Amino acid sequence: MAWSRRRQLPSHPVSNLTQPGAALERLSFPAADELAERFAEAGHQLYLVGGSVRDALLGRLGSDLDFATDARPERVRELVDGWADAVWETGIAFGTIGARRRGTDLEITTFRADTYDRQSRNPEVRFGDSIEADLVRRDFTVNAMAVDLLRRRFVDPHDGMAALARRRLDTPATPQESFADDPLRMMRAVRFVSQLGFVPEPRVLDAIREMRDELTRITAERIQAELSKLLCGRFPRRGVELMVDTGLAEHVLPEVPAMRLEIDEHHQHKDVYQHSLVVLDQAIDLEEPENSPDLVLRLAALLHDIGKPPTRRHIPGGGVSFHHHEVVGAKMARKRLRALRYPKDVIEDVAQLVYLHLRFHGYGKGEWTDSAVRRYVTDAGELLPRLHKLVRADCTTRNKRKAAALQRTYDGLEERIARIAAEEDLARVRPDLDGNEIMRLLGLPPGPLVGKAWRFLKDLRLDRGPLEYDDAVAELRRWAAEQGITPDESADG
Incomplete structure (x- = not known):
C-alpha cells in the first residue's frame, strides 16, 4: 500500500524562504508583463494578487492569473481590447474583466471595498482606490498578498508570507467578520486543509464552530463545488475530519458524522466513521497516479457505509447486524447528492457503487456460478474498475492473514471475470435475439x-x-x- 505517496506533507519551496524575492524572480509570464506595462503607460496600477501570488510562492503557479487594479471595469476593457486574443465580461457586475493572451487566462478586477448585508453572501459591490484596502477584504492572509510585476514590489500587509511558510491559515480581519461577510469561506478553509495541507489557527477553528450554522445562507451549488475540490485534494481525509470536528459536516454531509456510532464494550463492530476514512485513504491509493483524482470513487468510498446507522440491530445473545445497509445506503447517497445538486451521472454512479460494494462478500464462500459473475459485471457496467478499487479499499482489517486472504479471493474473482469476458465479451452482453x-x-x-x-x-x-x-x-x-x-x-x- 503506497501510503507515502499521499500522506506526507508537500515540500514547498516557500518553507526555506524568508523573503519572496527568489520565488518572484522566477515568475515570468510574458502576457502578464506586457499587461503590466500597458496599465503603467495608461497611468494605472496593476498587481498580481491572491491565489496567484500564493501559488507562485509555492512553486505551483498555473496559467490562470488574477490581477487587481485601480482602473474601473470600462477602462480595463479599453486597455485589453485589441491586445488580448479574447475578452469576456461575465464578471463585469463584480468589477472583473477576463482576457486571454498567448494561452494565459487573466482575470482583472478593480480594487474592491465591498460591504455585505450579512443575510446572503452577495456583496454590495463598491470599488476601492488602494491595494491595501482591497487585500483586507480577502478570505485568508495567504491570499492577501500582491505583487507589482513592473517594479517587482511585494505587498504583504497581513504577514501572509509568514503564514504560508508555517502552513497556517488565518484571516486578515477577524474570522468572525470574514465568515459573517461570506460563510462559504468556512468551507474554503477546510478545502485548503485538503488541497495544501494547511492548519487553521485556533481562532479560525473557534469561529467556524461558533458560526457553522451561517452556512445555511449559501446555495447548495456553491457548497458542492467546495466539497468536490476538498475531496479531490491531496489530503481529503483531513478536510473531512475538520468538517466533522467543527460541525460543518452537519450542513454538508450529515450522514458522515452520523457514522460515529457508539461502540459497545465488546467491540462487536468497527468504528464505522473511522473505517470509512480509512477506506477513503485506501481508495485514493488505488487511483492511477497519472490520472486526475476520481471524485466518484472518493464519494463512494466516503459514503459506502452511511446505511449502517439506520440499519444497526443488536442481536439477542450478542452481536450486531446491518442487514441491507448497502440498499439503504444507496438511497441515502442518492438523496444527499441530489440535495447538493451534483450532476445526475455522478449521483447514479456513486449510488450504484454503494449498492454493489457488499456483493463481493458472497463470493468468498465459493457459491458463485458463472451466471453470478456475469451479473456482477453487468450490474457494474462501466463502473467495474471503480468497483474493483472500492471493494479492495473496503478491507480494513488489521489481521494480516485475513486481509491477504480477502485480496487473494478478489484476485481470483478478477481472473475469473477476465476469463469469462474473453470467452463471451461480457462488456457487451446482449440477448441472443434482438x-x-x-x-x-x-x-x-x-x-x-x-x-x-x-x-x-x-x-x-x-x-x-x-x-x-x-x-x-x-x-x-x-x-x-x-x-x-x-x-x-x-x-x-
Whole structure:
C-alpha cells in the first residue's frame, strides 16, 4: 500500500524562504508583463494578487492569473481590447474583466471595498482606490498578498508570507467578520486543509464552530463545488475530519458524522466513521497516479457505509447486524447528492457503487456460478474498475492473514471475470435475439411486450451464457406461451 505517496506533507519551496524575492524572480509570464506595462503607460496600477501570488510562492503557479487594479471595469476593457486574443465580461457586475493572451487566462478586477448585508453572501459591490484596502477584504492572509510585476514590489500587509511558510491559515480581519461577510469561506478553509495541507489557527477553528450554522445562507451549488475540490485534494481525509470536528459536516454531509456510532464494550463492530476514512485513504491509493483524482470513487468510498446507522440491530445473545445497509445506503447517497445538486451521472454512479460494494462478500464462500459473475459485471457496467478499487479499499482489517486472504479471493474473482469476458465479451452482453427478431418471431408490434421479452432473453443470457439460435428461439416461444402470447407460426419463414 503506497501510503507515502499521499500522506506526507508537500515540500514547498516557500518553507526555506524568508523573503519572496527568489520565488518572484522566477515568475515570468510574458502576457502578464506586457499587461503590466500597458496599465503603467495608461497611468494605472496593476498587481498580481491572491491565489496567484500564493501559488507562485509555492512553486505551483498555473496559467490562470488574477490581477487587481485601480482602473474601473470600462477602462480595463479599453486597455485589453485589441491586445488580448479574447475578452469576456461575465464578471463585469463584480468589477472583473477576463482576457486571454498567448494561452494565459487573466482575470482583472478593480480594487474592491465591498460591504455585505450579512443575510446572503452577495456583496454590495463598491470599488476601492488602494491595494491595501482591497487585500483586507480577502478570505485568508495567504491570499492577501500582491505583487507589482513592473517594479517587482511585494505587498504583504497581513504577514501572509509568514503564514504560508508555517502552513497556517488565518484571516486578515477577524474570522468572525470574514465568515459573517461570506460563510462559504468556512468551507474554503477546510478545502485548503485538503488541497495544501494547511492548519487553521485556533481562532479560525473557534469561529467556524461558533458560526457553522451561517452556512445555511449559501446555495447548495456553491457548497458542492467546495466539497468536490476538498475531496479531490491531496489530503481529503483531513478536510473531512475538520468538517466533522467543527460541525460543518452537519450542513454538508450529515450522514458522515452520523457514522460515529457508539461502540459497545465488546467491540462487536468497527468504528464505522473511522473505517470509512480509512477506506477513503485506501481508495485514493488505488487511483492511477497519472490520472486526475476520481471524485466518484472518493464519494463512494466516503459514503459506502452511511446505511449502517439506520440499519444497526443488536442481536439477542450478542452481536450486531446491518442487514441491507448497502440498499439503504444507496438511497441515502442518492438523496444527499441530489440535495447538493451534483450532476445526475455522478449521483447514479456513486449510488450504484454503494449498492454493489457488499456483493463481493458472497463470493468468498465459493457459491458463485458463472451466471453470478456475469451479473456482477453487468450490474457494474462501466463502473467495474471503480468497483474493483472500492471493494479492495473496503478491507480494513488489521489481521494480516485475513486481509491477504480477502485480496487473494478478489484476485481470483478478477481472473475469473477476465476469463469469462474473453470467452463471451461480457462488456457487451446482449440477448441472443434482438428486438426486431423478437417482433418477427412473435408477430408483435413495437411496445412493452417486446421489451419484456428482450429482458427475459437477457436474463437467460446472463444465467446460461450464449445460446445457439434455435435454443434461443425455443426459449422465447416457451416464455411467450407462459405469457399467453400466441406466436405467429408463419414468422419462421
